[in-house]
Amino acid sequence: MYDELKVPPRILLGPGPTIANPRVLKAMTTPMLGYLDVDFVQIMNNTVELLREVYGTKNKLTFPVSGTGTSGMEASLANIIEPGDAVMVGINGYFGGRIADIAERCGAVVTPIEAEWGEIIKPEQIAEACEKVSPKLIAIVHGETSTGILQPLEDIIDIAHRYDALFLADCVTSLGGQPVDVDERGIDIAYSCTQKCLAGPPGLSPVSFSDRVVDAIRKRKTRIQSFYLDVTLLEEYWTGDTRKYHHTVSMSLIYALREALRIIQEEGLSERYKRHELNADALIAGAEAIGLEPAATEDYRLPMLTTLRIPDGIDDATLRKRLLQDYSIEIGGGLGIFAGKAWRIGLMGDAANEQNVLLVLNAIEKLLIEYGYGVKAGTAVSAAAAVYHNAS
Amino acid sequence: MYDELKVPPRILLGPGPTIANPRVLKAMTTPMLGYLDVDFVQIMNNTVELLREVYGTKNKLTFPVSGTGTSGMEASLANIIEPGDAVMVGINGYFGGRIADIAERCGAVVTPIEAEWGEIIKPEQIAEACEKVSPKLIAIVHGETSTGILQPLEDIIDIAHRYDALFLADCVTSLGGQPVDVDERGIDIAYSCTQKCLAGPPGLSPVSFSDRVVDAIRKRKTRIQSFYLDVTLLEEYWTGDTRKYHHTVSMSLIYALREALRIIQEEGLSERYKRHELNADALIAGAEAIGLEPAATEDYRLPMLTTLRIPDGIDDATLRKRLLQDYSIEIGGGLGIFAGKAWRIGLMGDAANEQNVLLVLNAIEKLLIEYGYGVKAGTAVSAAAAVYHNAS
Numbered sequence: 001m002y003d004e005l006k007v008p009p010r011i012l013l014g015p016g017p018t019i020a021n022p023r024v025l026k027a028m029t030t031p032m033l034g035y036l037d038v039d040f041v042q043i044m045n046n047t048v049e050l051l052r053e054v055y056g057t058k059n060k061l062t063f064p065v066s067g068t069g070t071s072g073m074e075a076s077l078a079n080i081i082e083p084g085d086a087v088m089v090g091i092n093g094y095f096g097g098r099i100a101d102i103a104e105r106c107g108a109v110v111t112p113i114e115a116e117w118g119e120i121i122k123p124e125q126i127a128e129a130c131e132k133v134s135p136k137l138i139a140i141v142h143g144e145t146s147t148g149i150l151q152p153l154e155d156i157i158d159i160a161h162r163y164d165a166l167f168l169a170d171c172v173t174s175l176g177g178q179p180v181d182v183d184e185r186g187i188d189i190a191y192s193c194t195q196k197c198l199a200g201p202p203g204l205s206p207v208s209f210s211d212r213v214v215d216a217i218r219k220r221k222t223r224i225q226s227f228y229l230d231v232t233l234l235e236e237y238w239t240g241d242t243r244k245y246h247h248t249v250s251m252s253l254i255y256a257l258r259e260a261l262r263i264i265q266e267e268g269l270s271e272r273y274k275r276h277e278l279n280a281d282a283l284i285a286g287a288e289a290i291g292l293e294p295a296a297t298e299d300y301r302l303p304m305l306t307t308l309r310i311p312d313g314i315d316d317a318t319l320r321k322r323l324l325q326d327y328s329i330e331i332g333g334g335l336g337i338f339a340g341k342a343w344r345i346g347l348m349g350d351a352a353n354e355q356n357v358l359l360v361l362n363a364i365e366k367l368l369i370e371y372g373y374g375v376k377a378g379t380a381v382s383a384a385a386a387v388y389h390n391a392s
Numbered sequence: 393m394y395d396e397l398k399v400p401p402r403i404l405l406g407p408g409p410t411i412a413n414p415r416v417l418k419a420m421t422t423p424m425l426g427y428l429d430v431d432f433v434q435i436m437n438n439t440v441e442l443l444r445e446v447y448g449t450k451n452k453l454t455f456p457v458s459g460t461g462t463s464g465m466e467a468s469l470a471n472i473i474e475p476g477d478a479v480m481v482g483i484n485g486y487f488g489g490r491i492a493d494i495a496e497r498c499g500a501v502v503t504p505i506e507a508e509w510g511e512i513i514k515p516e517q518i519a520e521a522c523e524k525v526s527p528k529l530i531a532i533v534h535g536e537t538s539t540g541i542l543q544p545l546e547d548i549i550d551i552a553h554r555y556d557a558l559f560l561a562d563c564v565t566s567l568g569g570q571p572v573d574v575d576e577r578g579i580d581i582a583y584s585c586t587q588k589c590l591a592g593p594p595g596l597s598p599v600s601f602s603d604r605v606v607d608a609i610r611k612r613k614t615r616i617q618s619f620y621l622d623v624t625l626l627e628e629y630w631t632g633d634t635r636k637y638h639h640t641v642s643m644s645l646i647y648a649l650r651e652a653l654r655i656i657q658e659e660g661l662s663e664r665y666k667r668h669e670l671n672a673d674a675l676i677a678g679a680e681a682i683g684l685e686p687a688a689t690e691d692y693r694l695p696m697l698t699t700l701r702i703p704d705g706i707d708d709a710t711l712r713k714r715l716l717q718d719y720s721i722e723i724g725g726g727l728g729i730f731a732g733k734a735w736r737i738g739l740m741g742d743a744a745n746e747q748n749v750l751l752v753l754n755a756i757e758k759l760l761i762e763y764g765y766g767v768k769a770g771t772a773v774s775a776a777a778a779v780y781h782n783a784s
Contacts, residue, residue, distance in 0.1 A: 001654075001658075002441075002442070002654055004654075005419050005435070005651060007422055007431055007432075008425075008431055009423070010423065010425060010426070012424060012425075017424040017425075017427070017640060017643060018424070019423065020423070020644075025420065025422075027397050028417065028420040028593075028644060029418065029420065030399055031399060031402065031411065032409040032410070032412055032587070032593060032594075033399055033400075033402060033409075034402070034404060034406055034409070034722045035409070037716070037722065039400055043399075049394075050394070066459055066463070066595070067458055067459045067620060068458050068640050068641065068642065069639065069640065070619065070620050070638075071459065071463075071639075073620075074618065098619070101619055105615055105616070105617050105618065105619055106617075193640070195424070195640055201420075201642055201643060201644035201645075202424075202641065202642045202644075223496075224497070225617050225618075226497065226617075226618065227462065227466060227490070227494045227497055228462050228463045245727070246462075247461065247463075248409060248460050248461065248585070248594045249460065250593055250595030250645070251593060251594065252412075252417075252420060252593035252645070252648070253595055253644070255397055256644070258397060259397060262393075262394055262396075265393065265394075266393075324429070330426045
């Protein structure tokens with residue numbers, strides 16, 4: 001027999017999940033409703049409307065896929081790609097690589113457009129490649145969680161549309177913490193998750209497909225390889241005039257998402273974006289004050305996820321274990337080629353606040369000093385505090 | 393601005409979701425943990441152990457897929473099927489048809505083995521078909537939610553193994569309410585959901601794959617078409633010695649599943665199966681007393697889901713709407729060829745109790761009388777009450 005569930009208190013400052021607001025957790029205590037109950041359909045409609053606001057879109061086909069962020073990535077690719085289609089994928093981190101992997105499993109001929117981890121994909125790389133192949137789809141990660149890069153999108157979207165390609169943005173990390181602006185930017189396909197800057201529990205993947213994409217899907221010659229992720233069926237359930245059963249969605253997760261989006265609406269998007277930026281600035285100021293170097297190029301840093309190079313002589317696993325044990329703080333280790341080389345500190349949703357910035361800087365600094373890293377106690381916190389002071 | 397979430401109280405007696413126990417809802421208020429946090433890995437391990445108990449298996453590869461029941465169906469098929477593989481699918485209802493659809497999307501050459509809706513698939517049909525094609529996989533729905541049929545499995549499993557085929561059982565509706573007994577019966581692949589007889593919220597799909605299946609997957613010549621559902625990657629996260637990130641699972645849903653499984657363990661499996669049977673017997677006795685005819689053949693009826701033919705002259709939609717509005721009771725409409733022709737009354741998990749049986753029989757009887765159906769008030773409830781009396 002197992003005991004009642006008990007979990008230690010954690011300050012979650014990794015790549016996600018972030019801390020879910022108590023209002024969001026409370027929403028999950030709401031009893032179930034039938035998947036076609038008129039009251040539930042109303043809740044679905046609210047959720048879709050709120051998602052459109054945070055995505056900045058009027059796209060009819062906007063809804064949460066019943067799976068985590070990767071299921072939204074797979075839905076976005078599997079619905080549009082037919083075997084043999086040319087797909088161009090920006091790869092400058094772990095998740096660009098994942099897009100390429102999934103695109104290939106869908107039968108795409110992938111042209112990788114590569115950059116160093118911690119650098120952006122340059123528009124001229126895309127333009128140059130478009131002279132050689134005519135991609136049906138160009139896919140880029142907006143916020144690369146593995147490197148901390150915020151990829152500028154506008155110029156690449158212009159190129160995509162000039163070459164008549166559809167444009168896909170992975171907004172898993174950016175949505176709710178930085179502007180995505182689907183309609184204004186002309187993003188054709190966007191997907192995200194619920195456990196980062198939307199600050200809900202993981203389990204859903206909000207997606208938005210433009211009418212142009214919906215048209216392209218209707219013109220497919222082959223069947224969509226996934227039934228579970230087939231948007232031609234899902235749209236009948238989520239946005240159809242008569243709702244048609246496809247699968248039993250998770251009421252609890254939709255209740256949670258609706259509440260998370262209400263909290264975002266109450267704060268206001270521009271306030272929320274500014275808050276994420278200010279806290280990242282303070283974190284970086286503190287980190288740099290003790291000689292910790294961001295792994296993402298300046299001017300292109302993700303406010304909600306900061307990568308810091310691990311100083312020579314400091315063991316990644318040991319320090320993160322101590323952070324968890326002694327301070328109850330979780331930060332992320334490096335993924336892929338950054339494993340053991342960089343930390344990933346997430347300040348997402350509610351967790352993007354002054355208290356967390358000061359706590360994590362103080363804890364890392366103390367541990368570094370204990371492990372023989374020469375720095376004066378209080379340096380990091382004092383540099384971060386100055387940023388808050390100047391901003392107020 | 394949208395208001396705080398408010399939902400009407402509902403007695404959920406449809407095909408699922410069923411009512412989730414308050415302990416399960418409370419478990420979802422537990423804060424998030426990192427997806428590799430040692431404390432979370434412990435919770436994952438508990439959940440897997442409890443799942444093995446309810447499945448009756450020692451299969452190492454037993455875990456909840458991060459999606460609803462249909463995602464487990466798709467994971468089960470996509471991992472084993474390679475393009476051109478022969479797959480035999482029993483189709484005697486809506487979900488058999490769904491298995492065939494997904495198998496074809498995976499590239500299978502499907503041999504449908506059909507029976508009337510409301511009848512079982514006969515072992516001799518499978519044996520006969522195996523003389524003509526050599527299937528890699530034989531797939532059958534254990535509890536067909538669209539017809540209320542509980543399919544006997546033993547003879548078909550014997551045939552499958554005699555012809556060296558793998559055997560898949562769709563246990564979406566049966567798991568937790570009737571014995572699945574994966575190891576004892578020799579089921580190679582089983583999948584289920586969380587919102588029926590496990591009585592949790594929807595959103596996860598527990599699966600169990602035998603070592604024989606795992607071997608077959610390792611011998612594939614082609615890549616698994618889905619990355620999200622690729623069990624060769626998922627097993628590293630769920631059951632590996634060193635846990636490797638694949639996607640961020642939903643802590644909230646895993647907390648809920650663990651608690652739902654604890655409740656099942658406390659009740660005991662055989663007690664739980666008996667309870668589902670008793671309540672179905674009472675429901676059917678009450679229904680038959682007022683002339684409502686079960687749509688599933690006698691001796692093969694699912695205890696957790698009873699289909700009843702709608703009497704001539706009674707409008708399906710009107711009656712179900714009244715049930716919901718006047719009595720707050722949800723029952724299911726018919727799916728596929730049973731649309732408008734049969735009701736589906738689910739007594740699943742906690743909801744399989746005397747109170748609900750009496751409530752739903754009383755409400756249906758009153759509405760039928762109102763719509764001119766000639767029956768004496770109290771007939772149904774009295775027949776059901778006699779079943780409980782005799783059982784006590």
